Amino acid sequence: MSVDVGARLRGIRTTFGLSQRELARRAGVTNGLISLIEQNRVSPSVSSLKKVLDGVPMSLAEFFTLDLSATPRAFFSADDLVELGNPQVSLRLVAAQRPGRQLTLLHERYAAGAATGEEMLTHRGEEAGVVIRGRIELTVGGAVRVLGPGEAYYFASQLPHRFRNVGREACEIISACTPPTF
Amino acid sequence: MSVDVGARLRGIRTTFGLSQRELARRAGVTNGLISLIEQNRVSPSVSSLKKVLDGVPMSLAEFFTLDLSATPRAFFSADDLVELGNPQVSLRLVAAQRPGRQLTLLHERYAAGAATGEEMLTHRGEEAGVVIRGRIELTVGGAVRVLGPGEAYYFASQLPHRFRNVGREACEIISACTPPTF
DNA sequence: CTTTCTTGTCTAAGATCCTAAACACCATGA
DNA sequence: TCATGGTGTTTAGGATCTTAGACAAGAAAG
Known part of the structure; x- marks a missing residue:
């Protein structure tokens, strides 16, 4: 073995x-x-x-x-978010099953056509987010997907990644990253 | 490097x-x-x-x-426990700074002179606990210490360890271990 | 002081890793 | 068709790892 x-x-x-x-x-x-x-x-x-x-x-x-066979999910549909709160206080949690999370939240906004650049980003830590308004094209590793309002992402920042707003409307994201950088 | x-x-x-x-x-x-x-x-x-x-x-x-230079603390004095709650609900947390905790609580009781055996225990996972009553001698790796009421421990179960009640009174501990075994 | 057992270290010889270079294959174009 | 530039693979030989065994130092017992 x-x-x-x-x-x-x-x-x-x-x-x-x-x-x-x-x-x-x-x-x-x-x-x-x-x-x-x-x-x-x-x-x-x-x-x-x-x-x-x-x-x-x-x-x-x-x-x-690293466990290649059990690659953590990179994308989550709106229904995949876990409701943690109660009827008074609603808390919808991304990647609830993922162990050892230690993130802080940000609020990002991408103008129409904006992107993080031609080069793929790759750095330490983890990052996650939820699209609030507009649409964003997200590339993570070999996978590409356009996320709309209510959809979310969660991946290790070491994987080459890039954000591109391919729509005509501005895009807002509530995102999170690990403490040290970014 | x-x-x-x-x-x-x-x-x-x-x-x-x-x-x-x-x-x-x-x-x-x-x-x-x-x-x-x-x-x-x-x-x-x-x-x-x-x-x-x-x-x-x-x-x-x-x-x-494994990081030998930054060996996690194995022992915590009563004052080292982190108060998380509010004046109404007091929550005192053991090893609050330790990342990726995933433990479940137990209630142990050692009669006077009782021990976990002559051999040192070593298995997967992590374990932690708080002494409620009496005194217990705890050996973890090369370190030995007698813990009294209000004192606590937290260590990786892979480190050879042993519990011995060296007093005349029964000893109670609120302990926790990782899900799979023990 | 010997004897015996333990410990960690060292040294040739054999086994394995690693490099440099060639090889075969598949594209894309001139 | 023949070059050109890309891919991953293979092989001989030098460099490195690994073994078997000897060595020296210390502790405990006779």
Whole structure:
């Protein structure tokens, strides 16, 4: 019952849209090594696995903690929000089943046509939000979806992501991110 | 800025009270390898590091997540409990700063002289508690302390631990443990 | 003081990892 | 059709990890 290092690395690399050569260049190793590791033809040393993950970037702890088979949901329909409050005070919670949440709320507003930029964002922490008004196109990893009022998102900020307001109306989002940055 | 695998392994091994040879025997590797890894003379392959950790036992994710320098507090004085409630409803929270808690409460009672056994316990999950009446001697890792009424504990159950009622009076504890076992 | 057992360290030799380079395949165009 | 640039794979050889066994130091008992 060994750890499938190869499948994990391949899943991460493709999620980030990198070729073996590109990841190898960033990590300072050869493309052949990436290939051998992904095929489980070798069990890499900790030091070289760390070099490879530095090219993503991702820590060893995150690498071994990651569960590819149980990828957390990235999108939630309006009905998926969990009602926590009572008839007097309504509290609708996003990703209620997700353990270890530690977020703070923000209020964002995207003008018509606005976006977070051409490049995909990728940083530490987690972020989540609810669309209040308008429509927003959200790309997370390989998945793209246009979210409307009442729909929500929740994903790890390490996944490459981008917001684009593809409508003619301004878009408002109640969003949250982890304390340190952003 | 590399990961100090050697120091981590040595810290874990000594915490569990194992010699290099004993850990090597359980893991199915040689004692020399343990020695070389702990001195950072080599960077072990993932497969052999996994074999070594299986002898503890501990997962790779737990190994790399562990932060030896910032070992969470194991003991809390009565004053260290965080008051969460209001003047009407008083809620005193144990280890409030600890992230990702998911515990359920129990009520334990130790007769005079009772103990959890000669062997140290070690299992998955986390456990915590507050002493209500009497006194209890608690050993966690290398640390030992006698706790009295109003004092509390919180530690990872993987750390070898043992409860002993060293007084003449019965001891009551409100304790909590993670869902799966115990 | 010896003997014996334990501990952690060190050293050649064998096994495995890692690199450099070539290879095969699939596109896209000239 | 033939180049060009991209992908992942394979292989020989040098670098590194891992083993088996010896070594030195300390503790406990005779």
